[in-house]
Amino acid sequence: MDITKVACVGAGLIGRDWATVFSSRGLEVTIQDMNESILEDAVKGISSTLTFLEEKDLLEAGGAGAAMERIRTTTQIARAVEGADYVQESVPDNYDLKKKVFEEMDKMAPRHAILASSASGLVMTEIQKATAVPERCVLVHPMVPVYLIPLVEIVGGQDTSPETVKTTDEFMKGLGKSPVVLNREVPGYIINRLQAALLREAIDLVDKGVVSAEGLDRAFCTGIGIRDPMIGPLLRVHLAGNGVDRFFQNYAKSYQYRWDNMETWTSIPPSAVEAVVDGVNDMEIVRKKPMAEIKTWRDEMLVKLLKIVHGK
Ligand SMILES: NC(=O)c1ccc[n+]([C@@H]2O[C@H](COP(=O)([O-])OP(=O)(O)OC[C@H]3O[C@@H](n4cnc5c(N)ncnc54)[C@H](O)[C@@H]3O)[C@@H](O)[C@H]2O)c1
Missing domain, CATH: 1.10.1040.10 (N-(1-d-carboxylethyl)-l-norvaline Dehydrogenase; domain 2)
Structure with missing residues (x-):
């Protein structure tokens, strides 16, 4: 399946990181969250991360601006998933909430779209019960910062089709990720x-x-x-x-x-x-530096390490 248009449902820490990855790889992205102020904050965050990636030569010159052009925002899940080939859900880790969101994504997204969850402890077998087409639902668990850490864990639930897992695995590889597909689901994955x-x-x-x-x-x-x-x-x-x-x-x-x-x-x-x-x-770094500065330092060090270990 050709995936060109994606939706990120939930634009907190993980949702905005995913939007950074997707947009920087040439995909059209619509991000969705509860209100405009969260979305404005998310767009600022994505823009600053894309600029960082360009400064570190992880994006070509002008790549950050071009990626930002591919990002749209909405507060409506229906609008976000309209015409999407792949939807990445990143709302808080709670079965009631995830099931409510999956039910809506399933109703509103095109029939061929894959519905992926970023959940970090929950299992897809339970989440997909809320959908009419559970075969297309899959768990895709990233690690923070998603725009730098290569690993994603992919695992289907009881009703996920092997094709969904295979297409998701290929899609993630195409994004430059290093997916590990689990043979069966366990809470918390690997x-x-x-x-x-x-x-x-x-x-x-x-x-x-x-x-x-x-x-x-x-x-x-x-x-x-x-x-x-x-x-x-x-x-x-x-x-x-x-x-x-x-x-x-x-x-x-x-x-x-x-x-x-x-x-x-x-x-x-x-x-x-x-x-x-x-x-x-009481740690020296926590006493001396604000959180944002610690995150930037971590990202700078990670970029150097990735260049050595993975050659990129
Ligand atoms: N933080 C991590 O290190 C990490 C790593 C991997 C996976 N995850 C998983 O990713 C998911 C999101 O985590 P996070 O850290 O981004 O949380 P977060 O609290 O930063 O963001 C969650 C976002 O979801 C939004 N939201 C809540 N209800 C919503 C709804 N009904 N519709 C749309 N948006 C809604 C919130 O407004 C918020 O912006 C969770 O399942 C979490 O377990 C987190």
């Missing part, structure tokens, strides 16, 4: 399950006073973070153990001691929230 496991341990180490929030992040960035852009946790054990089978022979017991000693809570204890909020607010 990345957010990995992040959830890591985050619980990070929170607990700070809560127990083992390390400060600043120290924990520094350990992560100078250890795992710097090593892992090239290798994942599974290739890592192959290298660390001088052979993956040897790793399990030699380290299974050592990992058991660690896992035996680690927290398994599923609801964050109030003391941990307090410790992490205090710890993060």
Whole structure:
């Protein structure tokens, strides 16, 4: 299927990032949100990101202005999805809301349009129940900042057709993304399950006073973070153990001691929230720089890293 016109339903953090990706790749984009002031803010944000990408040579000269010409806004879902080949929904992660929005998108979008959700914890099997054509509904989970991070996770629900998954995979590759298609859906998909496991341990180490929030992040960035852009946790054990089978022979017991000693809570204890909020607010970078400046710094560093690791 030829995808030339897309709609972004919900223009918060993720919706505007998606609009940046789509418009910078030559697609006509209509963004939709609840009111004009959110849309105005979104357009400003998209414009400034596109300018950043052009300054970093990730867009050709004049590319930012040309991309902005391809963006339209509306407060009506019906107007947004009119004539769209692909719709990316990015409203808050809540089944009632997503189902209401999918029901409307399904009624109003052309029959051939793919309806994708950016949801980060919910499953498509539940969301697509609200639609008359569930075969065209698929989960496409991005990572922030969507205009720089290559990964998108793609997973269908029980009633999603294999063609929808295949077309979405090809579409994402055409946008320069590196999609991973899951064999079956699980809440949180791959990345957010990995992040959830890591985050619980990070929170607990700070809560127990083992390390400060600043120290924990520094350990992560100078250890795992710097090593892992090239290798994942599974290739890592192959290298660390001088052979993956040897790793399990030699380290299974050592990992058991660690896992035996680690927290398994599923609801964050109030003391941990307090410790992490205090710890993060006390980080030097958070004390000295406003949020927008930290994000720009992160993006600048990511651009350099992507050039080294992915050659772009
Ligand atoms: N923030 C992240 O790091 C991240 C990463 C990947 C995926 N996601 C997922 O993306 C989705 C959006 O997250 P976000 O961070 O952009 O949230 P956000 O709160 O920044 O934006 C959500 C937007 O949806 C709009 N909205 C609410 N109800 C609406 C409706 N009925 N119709 C149209 N718009 C409506 C809100 O006005 C808001 O602008 C969620 O499902 C989230 O889980 C978030």
